[in-house]
Amino acid sequence: MSQEKRKIIPKKHPMPHQEAKVRSTNFEEVALGYSEETAILEANRCIQCKNTPCIDGCPVGIDIPAFIKMIAEKDFTGAIGKIKEKNNLPAICGRVCPQENQCEKLCTLGKKNEPVAIGRLERYVADWELAKGTESVKIPETNGKKVAIVGSGPSGLTAAANLAGLGYKVSVLEALHVAGGVLVYGIPEFRLPKAIVQKEIDNIAALGVEIKTNYVVGKLSSVDELMQEGYDAVYIGTGAGLPSFMNIPGENLNGVYSANEFLTRNNLMKAYRFPEYQTPIRVGKRVAVIGGGNVAMDAARTALRLGAESYIIYRRSFEEMPARLEEMEHAKEEGVNFELLTSPIEIKGNEEGRVVSIVCQRYELGEPDESGRRRPVPIKGSEYEIPIDTVVMSIGQGPNPLVQQTTPDLETNKWGNIVADECGRTSKPGVFAGGDIVTGAATVILAMGAGKKAAEAIHEYLQG
Secondary structure, eight states, X not given: OOTTTSOOXXXXXXXXXXXXXXXXXXXXXXXXXXXXHHHHHHHTTOOOOSSOHHHHTOTTOOOHHHHXXXXXXXXXXXXXXXXXXXXXXHHHHHHHSOGGGTTGGGOGGGGTSOOOOHHHHHHHHXXXXXXXXXXOOOOOOOXXXXXXXXXXXXXXXXXXXXXXXXXXXXXXXXSSXXXXXXXHHTSOTTTSOHHHHHHHHHHHHTTXXXXXXXXXXXXXXXXXXXXXXTOSEXXXXXXXXXXXXXXXXXXTSBTEEEHHHHHHHHHTSOGGGTTTSSOOOOOOSEEEEEOOSHHHHHHHHHHHHTTOEEEEEESSOGGGOOSOHHHHHHHHHHTOEEEESEEEEEEXXXXXXXXXXXXXXXXXXXXXXXXXXXXXXXXTTOOEEEEOSEEEEOSOEEOOOHHHHTOTTSOBOTTSOBXXXXXXXXXXXXXXXXXXXXXXXXXXXXXXXXXXXXXHHHHHHHTO
């Protein structure tokens, strides 16, 4: 049927959610997922245009119109199979990818209406498969070559799955006691349930991928030693886990966390399930989160669920916030307080060295800076104080330097990121890198795209 003759439904079918007042008191998943009926209705919004711009917007190149057409025809097995041709973590991507800035941004339907809800449809068929159980996967015949993957985040897992599919013996080396990287330590349960992550990792392990936890590369073995031990290539996907701070007075007080530590203690160490897990975290009555990205939203919403009054302190306005609009709106609905055009200048403590308040200064927006956003300019004499028990710094993260420091001939830039080309090739033959360790902190799907490109480059390198 032509676009002119068919009736276009202008808006996406809404995603069912837990009510804000209910979800703000629990760590269960906020978005509940489409029903089969809603998924089919949404899939039928796709006009199956010939130029397929949505594929161009996908960092891993999923044939989006094809899998959506299969959903419309109730061929869910075909739909998940089509997605998995390019993406081994569909249940994760359907939840945390910023589709609105990627595939959905380029959707033809979105020029005059709301784009097709591509991410929600991806989640639907991924969850459908997880619920019914994945079919046993035939492990490809090994080609005799071994590859070590350093880090089990989205980039490393993607590279591992792609290389295993090409017949390589792949070992994923993870420093922590659980595989998943940022997917398990950084993203809260209410956005990405850890059981979903584990199922996706189990599916990759079923391809013959070996996953070794508690393996700190740079301590147990260096990159050079891995190659001496018989690995033909090494892929470094260690992410960006080194926190940044503001260097203001009081940052050394008890009660000041990096967002990385705060979220890791809640997600990986299960502080939110105390006393079932005896690893609690003290938040007090009021928590201030400094920053405006997705990590800041995760920290503020986590603090709220732990029983604190939660504040986001950000030096620009709501419109300039880099976080996903959906996450910001969810935070506001749940009761997070937004102190905008504001930045902390001092953290105050008591005689015991614990945080008691934060001193802030008001800002106004000036001319645009190099990012294109209007530069925040401090207003003289606008200082004020907020009583606070806990401060969480969420102003960016850099690369952990351990691998770079123990691999002296590996080129890095001034920020400590590994220098690699668009296919992941580094200055060291046989060593590849991708994701946040190369680009700085970015999105899950961009890290996956880097892992996929690097797997192709490693294959090319090892096949001569």
